[in-house]
Amino acid sequence: MSATRPRPSRIGDALAQVGACGLFLFQLIGAIPKSLRHIKETIRQVWFVGAMSLVIIMTCGLFVGMVLGLQLYDVLSRFGSAAMSGTVVALALYRELGPVVTALLFAGRAGTSITAEIGLMRATDQLAAMEMMAVDPLAYVATPRFLAGIVAMPLLVCVFNALAILGAHVVCVTWLGLDNGTFWSNMTTNVDVWTDVVNGVWKSAAFGAVVALIAVFQGYTTPPTSEGVAYATTRTVVFSSIAVLALDFVMTAFLT
Amino acid sequence: MSAANAPERTDALVQVRGLSTELNGKTIFDRLDLDVPRGKITAIMGPSGTGKTTLLRHITGQLMPDAGEIRVDGHNVPTLARGELFDLREKIGYLFQNSALLTDFTVFENVAFPLRQHLKLPEEILRNIVLTKLQAVGLRGAAELMPSELSGGMARRVALARAIVRDPMLILYDEPFVGLDPIALNQILKLIRTLNDTLGITSILVAHEFAAVGRAADHVYLIAGGKVAAQGTPAELARGESDWTRQFFGGEADGPVPFQYPARDYAADLGFPPSGRTERAR
Amino acid sequence: MAQRRSYQVGTGLFILLGFAALAYLATQTTSVANFRQGDTYTLKASFTNIGQLKLRSPVKLAGVRIGSVSAIELDPVKLQASVKLSIDRHYSELPDDSSAAIFTSGLLGDQYVGVQPGGSPDMFKDGDEFLLTQSSLQLEDLIGKFLVSGSPKPAEQDAAKPSADNHQKE
Numbered sequence: 001m002s003a004t005r006p007r008p009s010r011i012g013d014a015l016a017q018v019g020a021c022g023l024f025l026f027q028l029i030g031a032i033p034k035s036l037r038h039i040k041e042t043i044r045q046v047w048f049v050g051a052m053s054l055v056i057i058m059t060c061g062l063f064v065g066m067v068l069g070l071q072l073y074d075v076l077s078r079f080g081s082a083a084m085s086g087t088v089v090a091l092a093l094y095r096e097l098g099p100v101v102t103a104l105l106f107a108g109r110a111g112t113s114i115t116a117e118i119g120l121m122r123a124t125d126q127l128a129a130m131e132m133m134a135v136d137p138l139a140y141v142a143t144p145r146f147l148a149g150i151v152a153m154p155l156l157v158c159v160f161n162a163l164a165i166l167g168a169h170v171v172c173v174t175w176l177g178l179d180n181g182t183f184w185s186n187m188t189t190n191v192d193v194w195t196d197v198v199n200g201v202w203k204s205a206a207f208g209a210v211v212a213l214i215a216v217f218q219g220y221t222t223p224p225t226s227e228g229v230a231y232a233t234t235r236t237v238v239f240s241s242i243a244v245l246a247l248d249f250v251m252t253a254f255l256t
Numbered sequence: 257m258s259a260a261n262a263p264e265r266t267d268a269l270v271q272v273r274g275l276s277t278e279l280n281g282k283t284i285f286d287r288l289d290l291d292v293p294r295g296k297i298t299a300i301m302g303p304s305g306t307g308k309t310t311l312l313r314h315i316t317g318q319l320m321p322d323a324g325e326i327r328v329d330g331h332n333v334p335t336l337a338r339g340e341l342f343d344l345r346e347k348i349g350y351l352f353q354n355s356a357l358l359t360d361f362t363v364f365e366n367v368a369f370p371l372r373q374h375l376k377l378p379e380e381i382l383r384n385i386v387l388t389k390l391q392a393v394g395l396r397g398a399a400e401l402m403p404s405e406l407s408g409g410m411a412r413r414v415a416l417a418r419a420i421v422r423d424p425m426l427i428l429y430d431e432p433f434v435g436l437d438p439i440a441l442n443q444i445l446k447l448i449r450t451l452n453d454t455l456g457i458t459s460i461l462v463a464h465e466f467a468a469v470g471r472a473a474d475h476v477y478l479i480a481g482g483k484v485a486a487q488g489t490p491a492e493l494a495r496g497e498s499d500w501t502r503q504f505f506g507g508e509a510d511g512p513v514p515f516q517y518p519a520r521d522y523a524a525d526l527g528f529p530p531s532g533r534t535e536r537a538r
Numbered sequence: 539m540a541q542r543r544s545y546q547v548g549t550g551l552f553i554l555l556g557f558a559a560l561a562y563l564a565t566q567t568t569s570v571a572n573f574r575q576g577d578t579y580t581l582k583a584s585f586t587n588i589g590q591l592k593l594r595s596p597v598k599l600a601g602v603r604i605g606s607v608s609a610i611e612l613d614p615v616k617l618q619a620s621v622k623l624s625i626d627r628h629y630s631e632l633p634d635d636s637s638a639a640i641f642t643s644g645l646l647g648d649q650y651v652g653v654q655p656g657g658s659p660d661m662f663k664d665g666d667e668f669l670l671t672q673s674s675l676q677l678e679d680l681i682g683k684f685l686v687s688g689s690p691k692p693a694e695q696d697a698a699k700p701s702a703d704n705h706q707k708e
Contacts, residue, residue: 040546047545051552083643090567121359129356132316133370133418134342140373155556162559165567184567185603189595189648191568201560 024217027138028146034136035143042144042151049110049145049212050152054159056109057102061160064101065167068092072168073176082176086183087190089168094191094200098161100248103207106153107240111215114145115236118219119229127220142216149212150205157204199255203248210247211240269294269426269458270315275324276482277310284310285321286482297452297459299473299490301466303504306479308462309353312428315460316348317341329425346374349419349427349457353434355411357403357418363390364399367418374422389417393447409440416447420457427451429461433468441468448472466504470494478504569594577627578605579664583638583651588619589674590649591640597623599653604629607651623651633658637670649674 035042072092073085118141121127127137172178191197215236222232270292277285284307292298300308313319314326317333326333331344357366367386371377377385390396393413403411412432419427429448433441449472452459463469469476470490478486478493478501486493486501493501503511524530564570585591588610597605605625613620625632635656642649656670 043549044545047549047552050556051548054552054555084648087648094563124359125352125354125356126358128318129350129352129358131318132345132348132350132352133373134345135370135373136342151553152556155553155559158556158559158563162562165563185596186643186648187567188569189592193564193568193570197560197564197568 020221021214021217024220025213028143028213028216031136031139031143032147034139035147038140038144041140042147045144045148046151049114049148050156053106053109053152053156056105057156057160058163060101060105061098061163062167064097064160065089065093065164065169066171068097068164069168069171069176073172073178082178083182083186085172085178086165086168086187089172090165090187090191091196093161093164094196096248096252098157098164099200099204099207100244102153102157102160102204103211103244104241106149106156106208107211107215107237107244110149110152111211111236111240112233114149114212114215115219115222115233116229118142118145118216119222119224119232122220122222123224123226123229142220145216146209146212149208149215151208153208153211154201154204157200161200203251203255206247206251207244210243214240214243267294268292269329270460271325271327272311272315273325273327275311275314275321275326277307277314277319277321277324279307279310283482285324288324288479288483290477290484292458292460293475294458295452295456296474297448297461297472299461299463299469299476300479301463301469301476301504302479302485304464307482308479309430311479312350312430312460312462315428316345316350346370346422347425349422349424351412351415351419351427351429351432353431355403355408355415357406357411357415359403361403362399363395363401363403363406363414366403366414367421370418370422385421386417389421390414392420392451393417394443407440409436409443412436412440412444413447416444416451420451420455423455424457426458426460429459429463431462431464433463433465441465445472466490466494480504578608578624579627579630580608581623581625581632581662581666581668583621583623583668583671584613584616584618585621585640585671585673586618587673588621588649589640589642591621591651591674592649595648595650597625597651597653599629599632599655604653621651630661632662634660634662634666635670636662636668637672638668639672640674642675 068089069085072088073082076082076084076088118127121137121141127141130137130140169183173180173183218232218236218239219229222228268291270290272288272290275285275288275290277283288311290300290311300311302308310319314321315328315333317336320334324334328344329347331340333341333344336344357363358369361369364386365372367389368382371382371385387396387399390399393416395410395413395417398406398410398414403414406414416432432444432448436444445468448459448461451457461469461473473490476487476490476493477484486498495501499511509515519525521530591607591610593607593610595607596603597607605623607621608624609622611620611622612618623638632653633656635658637654637656639652639654640649641652
């Protein structure tokens with residue numbers, strides 16, 4: 001197996017890279033059965049990709065919830081509907097902000113580290129060494145990280161949302177004086193498990209797949225130089241941000 | 257170049273016939289023929305950029321040649337399916353130039369890696385095998401260190417322990433002496449010799465250092481210009497009967513391998529009237 | 539290996555945390571939270587227009603939640619909305635001449651069924667129907683009427699009498 005080395009300097013190359021990324025997805029999916037033999041590696045990656053992102057996700061979730069609470073309480077009060085603050089916060093979070101913000105943070109925190117790690121493994125011949133030990137690096141290195149992204153993202157989104165609701169509750173109820181019962185009962189009547197919460201979970205799993213795919217692809221195909229790895233991490237953040245927002249639009253159009 | 261004293265075909269573990277490769281528009285090999293006898297240490301030498309590492313990658317099927325046949329233990333590598341290739345690779349050890357240890361595992365886990373991936377051994381047996389191999393390279397005490405805590409020579413010895421952990425029939429050494437101090441160099445050299453003598457492992461050694469190679473190798477191929485430029489025992493080559501061997505082993509700056517990279521007319525490049533002198537192409 | 543073990547435990551905790559968060563979101567912040575009601579009994583009420591009333595909208599008496607909307611159907615004969623209300627057994631002492639009305643909390647808020655207690659000595663039994671109902675206040679109707687009649691206070695008049703037209707809001 002030789003590494004393909006795309007140079008996205010020209011416009012045609014960008015298209016070629018999208019194509020290569022798509023083919024890479026099929027390779028990853030094809031390697032899933034083999035990677036189940038390395039299930040421990042997948043578990044380890046869930047730890048690195050997911051649990052290690054918890055702190056940033058929880059902090060950002062809390063602040064996003066507090067800001068949403070402040071803004072929405074202020075705006076809704078003008079229409080005499082401050083009681084709806086909790087509902088709007090929850091709906092905005094579950095349907096959009098939770099998955100999207102978490103995916104962007106995930107790309108910055110976990111995506112870059114996946115790209116850099118795989119890129120350095122390529123640069124230091126670790127991937128070639130696995131090939132030589134008759135271990136398929138696609139099944140041992142790439143696919144576990146891809147799967148870990150799919151598993152970890154929905155869980156991170158749930159944590160993010162829970163913290164954001166808490167933040168909004170602190171602002172609206174404790175700080176701005178909205179009635180506690182009103183906050184919750186309004187939310188519970190208007191938020192639906194399936195259309196809001198579960199759809200958000202599907203969405204975030206898709207985002208996790210996209211971010212992890214791009215991160216693994218960039219790391220796997222980067223030129224094995226320090227410059228190459230640096231560019232690849234940048235590209236991971238840029239491409240996965242674009243891909244997440246575009247996919248968000250498509251999924252929102254089809255899911256709701 | 258005709259092979260004057262080519263070993264008999266039957267005892268060659270690796271046979272290369274008519275190998276041709278082009279990489280990025282540059283011809284690396286041009287109908288190369290080469291035999292690696294079983295149970296011996298064969299050195300492959302040559303100026304930088306002649307594709308010695310590429311040859312190793314051909315032998316292990318990491319890179320497919322444009323044409324030619326590479327038989328390893330009877331299997332023609334370029335035609336093998338991925339699964340068969342992996343089966344073959346389980347019998348080959350490969351020592352990378354930069355050791356290529358897995359950075360997030362300890363020394364012990366690095367050496368244990370091939371065993372864990374391919375065999376379901378009880379932990380106790382696995383531990384014994386790994387410690388035996390580490391003892392062989394003199395690093396049993398370093399078992400719990402991380403690769404980042406090792407010096408270059410130690411990392412290479414760990415990589416060697418990992419390469420032999422499954423008792424391969426063939427070991428490929430890619431530039432094992434580069435960047436080592438004389439002590440570490442001699443340690444590696446001794447290991448290569450010992451492994452070959454005690455385990456009867458066939459070895460292919462790619463290196464520049466003729467002094468070191470001369471002490472280890474049974475047979476030396478000098479590759480230049482995509483072909484075998486000279487071959488023989490180290491002593492034969494050291495006598496320097498051709499331009500190639502004289503330049504390479506004598507370490508002359510100019511010769512069949514030109515000092516000047518092919519270029520335009522020198523005077524014209526500097527803006528003077530052309531002198532008609534161009535640097536000759538290789 | 540001790541190292542590997544701790545990863546597995548850590549990953550397990552992480553996954554547990556994620557599912558706990560999901561469970562919290564699903565059960566505490568959504569309509570699922572309203573399902574955990576104990577014993578209920580059902581009352582029926584017909585409205586000419588239910589506006590934005592939805593399944594599981596709250597039923598309130600004096601502002602206190604006493605149950606929720608359990609079914610909304612269109613009565614094919616009367617062409618009215620037939621709404622079933624699940625009332626908590628805890629509040630079984632409702633006079634049978636109580637009235638039900640659809641209110642909006644706030645200007646743009648959620649709609650709910652408000653119960654005004656009557657004075658009858660007899661109490662509602664399971665399956666009884668509210669005789670007095672008052673439909674949802676249609677903001678569009680009010681504005682329309684205000685524009686046509688030029689009446690300064692259309693809201694009060696209309697709120698007292700449910701609008702007779704079967705204007706179906708989308």
